[in-house]
Amino acid sequence: MSKAPAWFSRRPVMRPCPLTCQKRLSELLRVDNEMAPCLKIALMSTMMRRLLTTGLLYLLAVTVFAQSPEFNEPWKNPNVALAIDPFEGNAIDWAKLATDKRVVAIIHRATIGDRVDKKYAERKIEAKKRGYKWGAYHYGKPGDPIKQADFFLATVKPEPDDLLALDLESTDFDKHMSFEEARVFINRVKEKTGRYTVVYANNLVTRAIAEQVGETDVFAKTYLWYARFKRRVTDFPAGAWKTYTLWQFSSEMNCTEANREACLYTVPGTAYDMDVDVFNGTIEELKSKWPFAQSYSLKSVGSPR
Incomplete structure (x- = not known):
């Protein structure tokens, strides 16, 4: 040492x-x-x-x-626009439906997987004749999304003012279209028509998408058609979407034939099982923005007045 x-x-x-x-x-x-x-x-x-x-x-x-007004019973505001989205299993009395001037749009199921809705073609003609804004949606199923997109477009033959939507019903991808398949479907429609589809999603699906995608994802370029069957929403899963464009708030999920008074909104000429949607804006705004052809990121949804 x-x-x-x-x-x-x-x-x-x-x-x-x-x-x-x-x-x-x-x-x-x-x-x-x-x-x-x-x-x-x-x-x-x-x-x-x-x-x-x-x-x-x-x-x-x-x-x-x-x-926020858009999440607090917006259908009670007389200035906001309403829509219905029927399928072949729903009944429509056109004369009675016409008495509700706030219902200005109809989005009808056109295709489900590889099958055509039986009422789609005739109701499209009737609705357009009566001046309703028209839309078509595809119920996504597992399988080739390009084939489904092509089948959907061939069925609806979309006109420039026709709304196009993709219904993502669930996160159970064994029974319903997966998110990856949905991306392919949406991009295929964009390739063929020059515009993105509106995306229908319930709260579970919206949350799952919000957790998985960023602002550059194709979902973020679409408009949200949100399904939530309650009076007020305090936990909207913002992510791909900041808010909804359409909110499906009433259907047989929260409305029964035995207790029509419990229904959040009753559209004349329809039964308890009719899906009812509220637009995030006024009647004039819906008419001017329909069919939501621009990318979602390039515009702002109208708010109820």
């Missing part, structure tokens, strides 16, 4: 503190002892303020979101 240097064994020189220094130190210690409780209280107050501020901001955000 090598010998330690001479300076290693030296003790530090302890010089006495001057009297003025001792006095000042004593004052500081006294002040410190007196102020300690105040400092502790101040520190705790600061921490509490931060916690309260964070909590209040969160509550404020939730409250604002919960009270």
